[in-house]
Amino acid sequence: MNILIVDDEPQIVATLHSVLRALGHSCFEAVDGRTALNLVNSVSLDLVLLDLGLPDTDGIDLISTIRSKAEASIIVISARHLEADKIKALDQGADDYVDKPFGMDELLARVRVIERRRSEMEGTAARKLVSDLLSVDFGRREIVLMGEPIHLSPKEFLLFEMLARNSGQVVTQRQLMIAGWDDPNVDTQYLRSYVALLRDKFEVESSDPELILTEPGVGYRLNIALHHSI
Structure with missing residues (x-):
């Protein structure tokens, strides 16, 4: 580069x-x-x-x-x-x-x-992102974690999509609130509640997350390297 x-x-x-x-x-x-x-x-x-x-x-x-x-x-x-x-x-x-x-x-x-x-x-949104553990098909709205399908509500999927498309990078609370509610001023408690729901579905131990990490006072980070897949 x-x-x-x-x-x-x-x-x-x-x-x-x-x-x-x-x-x-x-x-x-x-x-x-x-x-x-x-x-x-x-x-x-x-x-x-x-x-x-x-x-x-x-x-x-x-x-x-x-x-x-x-x-x-x-x-x-x-x-x-x-x-x-x-x-x-x-x-x-x-x-x-x-x-x-x-x-x-x-x-x-x-x-x-x-x-x-x-x-x-290359400037276009990937249709599918994958790793050894996780597969996310945005077109079909299908998520598979360690061979098991993960079922998300429409709101949960919008938030997880934002994290997945920026995997490995911090996503601010504001960015997630715009992605989920189209409103940067929505009550942050709603966002925390939905992140807790995501952790219940993705984490082995939701109280000690390893996949969806908190960046204190800033936002969240999907702690996995996802790669483009055709």
């Missing part, structure tokens, strides 16, 4: 550049928002790794600008740990959010999620 690293910490940029290039990616660098936008306008980018604390602009504001100019995916890498900042970044259009200091293995796993999704889906 063509990856733009936007960060004003030289050591982080150098490390990311070295690791990502060793994996076969082409890397571009920007230490501020102005340089980042110049590259967004001049280079066909697949992914932007974006720090929020830039010297000339707030990285959160930069997210929506990048979204309006390019089809690149965005992973925020930031020392801002407040839930409000994470929610705002994701709602502005970021695909994922990694806290600094970060583990390289975790970041690369998030990059692989983006790479897989871009190479498989």
Whole structure:
């Protein structure tokens, strides 16, 4: 992929550049928002790794600008740990959010999620997503977990579809409320209730979930790698 690293910490940029290039990616660098936008306008980018604390602009504001100019995916890498900042970044259009200091293995796993999704889906919605454990056929509205069919209500399916199409990535409460109710202001208790129903159907132990994980104060993540299937 063509990856733009936007960060004003030289050591982080150098490390990311070295690791990502060793994996076969082409890397571009920007230490501020102005340089980042110049590259967004001049280079066909697949992914932007974006720090929020830039010297000339707030990285959160930069997210929506990048979204309006390019089809690149965005992973925020930031020392801002407040839930409000994470929610705002994701709602502005970021695909994922990694806290600094970060583990390289975790970041690369998030990059692989983006790479897989871009190479498989190519801008169109997949009809079927599968893994060794889980199969989701969106056209037939059929879900099979470890060989057993899972029966969902229409509302449950809408919410699970949002999680499945973004498997491995955090989905905000707001995104799920729009998917399920077409209303970002619906009472969050409704969402929590439906997530509990999903866990009852998908988890071995719903009180200790391993598949549908909570991102505290932000949203939920389907903790499984789903792949496009024809």
